[in-house]
Amino acid sequence: MKSAFDAFAMLGFHAARLTLVAEELNAVCDGGVSRSPGWRKVINQGRTQGLTVYALSQRPALIDKDTLGNASLTRCGRLNWEPDAKLMAKMMRCRPDDLLDMPKFHFIAKADTGEITQGIGQRV
Structure with a gap:
């Protein structure tokens, strides 16, 4: 699967x-x-290629840190595992409990400008 993902990304x-x-x-x-x-x-280097990238994970502590660090916008909903909440709380400038106790469909978003917003997503 990893070699297929690498080929997908390179393409x-x-x-x-x-x-x-x-x-x-x-x-x-x-x-x-x-x-x-x-x-x-x-x-x-994706921005210089005109790429818009959506990198999704329910386990942010397990993804690569370049993905998190280079994001133009990071959006985080409720997390269930404390290591994930600690990592994302540091990034989102909130407390881990804010993410662990967040109601369903609520989120915190942080732009690369430092602006932080909160909201409620739509159920699909």
Whole structure:
């Protein structure tokens, strides 16, 4: 699966000017590190290629930190595991309990400008 993900990321990078969605990113990371050269290109150079990237995970503590650090917008809903909540609370400038106790569909979002907003998503 990891080699297929790397190929997917590299194809997306070279195709340029598209929206790339990676869901459950933790499945292709090893202990919070991505070993995919394609994904590293997407995350570190994708903006220059015109990429819009949606990197999704229910386990943010297990995804690579370049993905979190390079995000233009990070949105976090309720988390159920304390290590995930601690990591995201540090990033979102809130308390871990704010994320552990958050009602369903509520979220906190942080832009790369530092602006933090809160809201309620729609049930689908």
